[in-house]
Amino acid sequence: MKSINLSLVVDENLNPLPTYKQLAISIAKVAGKNNKISFASLIGWPLLAVKSEGGGYYIFDETGKFSTSINSFILQDYNKIISMIEKTSDESQVLELMNSIRWDEVRGSSIIHFDFVMDQDLKNLLKLGSSQLPLKILDRKLKDIDVQFLISDIQGAANKIISEIDLIEKTKEKISEIIAIIKGKRVEKRRQIESEYDAKIMAKNEELKKIVNDEKTKVEEDIKQYSSQLYSKLPDIEVLIAKAELDKEAGFIDSTSSVNSIKEKYLNEISEKLNEIKEKHKVEIRRLRGELTELNSMKQKDLNKINEEIKKLDELQQSITSKLNNVENSEKAILDKLQKLPRFISILAEDKAEIIVPLLIVQIDSRKVVLPPQIYKGGKKGFFGGIFKKDPSEISENVEGGEIFVNSLDITVQDNLRSYKDLIEKGLQELSEEGWNVRRSLDEYYMK
Numbered sequence: 001m002k003s004i005n006l007s008l009v010v011d012e013n014l015n016p017l018p019t020y021k022q023l024a025i026s027i028a029k030v031a032g033k034n035n036k037i038s039f040a041s042l043i044g045w046p047l048l049a050v051k052s053e054g055g056g057y058y059i060f061d062e063t064g065k066f067s068t069s070i071n072s073f074i075l076q077d078y079n080k081i082i083s084m085i086e087k088t089s090d091e092s093q094v095l096e097l098m099n100s101i102r103w104d105e106v107r108g109s110s111i112i113h114f115d116f117v118m119d120q121d122l123k124n125l126l127k128l129g130s131s132q133l134p135l136k137i138l139d140r141k142l143k144d145i146d147v148q149f150l151i152s153d154i155q156g157a158a159n160k161i162i163s164e165i166d167l168i169e170k171t172k173e174k175i176s177e178i179i180a181i182i183k184g185k186r187v188e189k190r191r192q193i194e195s196e197y198d199a200k201i202m203a204k205n206e207e208l209k210k211i212v213n214d215e216k217t218k219v220e221e222d223i224k225q226y227s228s229q230l231y232s233k234l235p236d237i238e239v240l241i242a243k244a245e246l247d248k249e250a251g252f253i254d255s256t257s258s259v260n261s262i263k264e265k266y267l268n269e270i271s272e273k274l275n276e277i278k279e280k281h282k283v284e285i286r287r288l289r290g291e292l293t294e295l296n297s298m299k300q301k302d303l304n305k306i307n308e309e310i311k312k313l314d315e316l317q318q319s320i321t322s323k324l325n326n327v328e329n330s331e332k333a334i335l336d337k338l339q340k341l342p343r344f345i346s347i348l349a350e351d352k353a354e355i356i357v358p359l360l361i362v363q364i365d366s367r368k369v370v371l372p373p374q375i376y377k378g379g380k381k382g383f384f385g386g387i388f389k390k391d392p393s394e395i396s397e398n399v400e401g402g403e404i405f406v407n408s409l410d411i412t413v414q415d416n417l418r419s420y421k422d423l424i425e426k427g428l429q430e431l432s433e434e435g436w437n438v439r440r441s442l443d444e445y446y447m448k
Contacts, residue, residue, distance in 0.1 A: 002350050005044065007131040008358040009374045009396060016129040017376060023133075023420060024427025026360045027445055028392040028438045030371050036447040038363035039415035044135035044356040045405050047118070050147055051351040056342030058151060059118040062354075064141040065408050068117040070337050072157075073330060074107040075164055078171040086174075091182060098175070098316060104323035112157050112338075114150055116142050119341055125401035126345045126355065128373055133358050136416055154338060161335040168328045172321055179317045183310055190306040197299035204295060208288045215281040222277045230270045237263050359405055361413055370409050372402025378434075389437035418442070 007016035009025045017025070023042075031037055049057040061067075081101060088094050241263060244256040345355075360371040374396035417424065421442045431438045439445055 001352055001354060003354040003356065004130050004347060005133060005135065005356045006125070006128045006358060006373060008042070008133060008360065008371075009376050010128050010399075011376055012378065014127050014129060014375070016131045018427075019131060019133060020420075020423040020427040021376075021430060022131065022427075023417065023424045024431055024438070025374065025376055025396055026371055027362075027417070027424060027442070028428070028431060028436065029374065029396050030360065030362050030369050031364070031445050032393045033391065033437055035364050037445055038447055039413075040360065040362040040417040040445075041413040041415055042133055042135050042417065043359050043361060043411070043413060044133075044137040045359060045409075046137055046140055047355045047357060048142060048147065049345055049348055049353050049355055050151065051348075052151070052342040053155075054339070054342065055344075057345050057348060058154070058342050059122060060116045060142055060147060060150070061118050062116070062140040062142040063138050064116055066116070066118045066120075066404075068114045068119040068341070070112045070157075070334060072110050072112050072161070072334050073327075074110060075167075075327065075331075076105065076107060078167050082171060082174050085178060091185075094178065095182070095316070098178075098320065102323075103320050104326045106327070112334075114154060116146060117150055117154070117341065119337070120401065120404050121343075122401045123343065123345075125357065125373060125399050126343075126347060128347075128399065130347075131358075134416060134420060135356060135358055136413065137356065138411065154341060158335060158338040161331055161338065165328055165331050165335065168324050168331070172324050175320050175324075176317060179313050183313045186306055186310050186313065190303060190310075193302050193306065194299070197295060197302070201292065201295050201299070204288060204292050208285065208292065211284050211288060215285060219278060219281040222281075223274060226273060226277060227270075230273060233266065234263075237266060357402070357405055359402075359409065361409070361411075370406040372406050373399040375399055389432070390435055392431075392436050392438050395431070395436055418446075 007022060009017050009022040011017060016022070027037075027040065030040075046062040048060040048062050050060065051057050085094055085097055088097060237259075241256065241259045244253065244259040247253045248256050358373060362369050362371070375398075376396050377394065424442045425440065428438050428440055428442070432440065
């Protein structure tokens, strides 16, 4: 199995710096300008990268300090629910059941836990080049059999979630089928209602047409008959009016209003009588028009009732689907976490490799300081031609991802840097020349 030792300090292109310079930068960074250290030790945190079938690598912490926990849900037995609905023959009971079931309710929650498995984002850390540093590798607790079981457990958990998502999809399909059948009955009933009413309305319209034609014939006969009788006295009245107008013209009378009023009264009587005749022939037509209006109103009322039932079916399906989608989305989020456990690692081409993450531990006064992998900010000129050199605390910055090891480190180590005094001092000399305010001797960093 290939083993890759990552660099503790790299340049801005993530290329490893020479070993002596990595050590010098690390000491300068943690000690700063004035701090003294009791001991300093380089340790290596072993990670195991194992390629997954779907691509990417599972990252295992061989020390056992890291693990991954994913919250999951215990779902209802949707198969049992659908079976119960399908066994119910009464349509109203089926709808009552569908409305009463809490489709998005879960039985409870659980935690899927995987020891040794890391889910942290280490992509930037794993881009670092390799270096041969004097590291003390932490004890490994992970065994090959553990890896096999863990990968199997992860895949099993993912397959279980996939099965549950499939079940939710099938449940949505089954609900859609059941509601479609009920809805189909409503649509057929609506078609029958519409057809029955249309037949009655058509018949009533035909009856109305016939009545209108009959009444037209009758009213014509009655109007002609009564008009010839009623208007027979009109010539005599007109003669009276003409004579009265002659008397007025001769000055024998002052007004013809009395004879004119006779004509007006006579015409009003005729008009009233003719209106009575017309109204008599409208009675049956009004009755049929009323019946037609009532039929149309009843038709629309019955259709509205069916349409409302269909609308409620659509709303019920939408409500159930929405609730099931909520559960499905939660499941997909869990599956996404499981499927994202394998990470892309650009430095690997093998199916399996050990990756050593370097860390520097130093004791300063009563506290331990841990330095994760760093990016060197490069040589910088001091102010005024190098008279004022730059603060060594600014010499580098953390590589994203390395801080998780700092927060999890709690071990006792021995000093292993004094043996590399010459190398480190070579690096300190170079850093000083590059404008950093570092001490020239490694002994100056240690307490007496």
